[in-house]
Amino acid sequence: MKGSLTCLLHLFLALAVCACGPTDSGNPSANPSSKVAGSLHLRALPGAEVVVIPSPTPSTRVDEVWLSTGESRFVSLSSCGSASEAGPRVAPFPLGELSRGGEESVFDVSDEPSCRLALRLVPATAESLTAIKPSGLPTSAPAELEGHSLLVRGQTATGVPFTLLTQVAAEVSLRGPLEGFGISAESNNFVLALQLERLLGGIDLSTAQLSQGSILIDTAHNTVLLTSIESRLNNSFDLYQDDGDGILDAAELAPGPVATSQP
Secondary structure, eight states: OHHHHHHHHHHHHHHHHHHHOSOGGGOGGGSOOOOOEEEEEEEEEOOSSEESSOOSSOOEEEEEEEEOBOOEEEEEGGGTTSTTOOOOEEOOOOOOOOSSSOEEEEEEOOSSOEEEEEEEEOOBOHHHHTOBOTTSOBOOOOGGGBTOSEEEEEEOTTSOEEEEEEOOOEEEEEEOOTTOBOOSTTSOEEEEEEEHHHHHTTOOGGGSOEETTEEEEBTTBSHHHHHHHHHHHTTOEEEEEOOSSSOOOHHHHTTOOSEESOO
16 A cells, blocks of 8 residues: 555656646746836927027027826837737826936837837826826926926027916827837837927017016917917927937937937
8 A cells, every 4th residue: 555655656746747847947938038128218409599508699498398298109010000009108207307307218128110109298187296206206397287288488589488388188109210110129218309499499489478577378378379389299209219328419319310200
């Protein structure tokens, strides 16, 4: 009887080894490769007519830019234009001032090229205004941003303060070349630039009505100017390859954007 039990025990152990297969050292699935994260920095870039520092020539000066986003997506080339577009998702950017700094979001890179970045603009909520960033710092966003997707503060060329508030909720499509653009482990850092020149350049703020010595552009004030600026917003974004520091230098700007919302 004892011998039979011993044989059964040996048989059971043998079956268990067969069921489990090779040990971790020989099993590729036991150590799955971790996903590679990409970084996407959001910044506002000045131009010739719209600056972010005092200029010797008359220019519109921007002092603050705040943009509220929702979950966005790098749309894979194979699903582009289909009813069920797929691709790496980009978490909403933390709220932060963009004209002198910037904010960062992350995404999982893909081996497949993307045809476009689908950027969602959404009005900020009370919760998003008081959220804590991944860095542990509060957003410190202005209270006026609640209910709005974009807030811009600055001065006109003649020194008159202005505030722009828009409630636009939309998907902005930044399209790449026909062959797409890579978001692989080798090219996984980007800067999403709001081009202030395309947004505000050529806008004649001198036509605005003043309120207590300043200009307010929103749904109740200077609505003609608001409509003009909002019509430009969808065309004012570019996507650039970056080295990961979130700052575009001359060498990174020179090749031009890998994707743009400009027609």
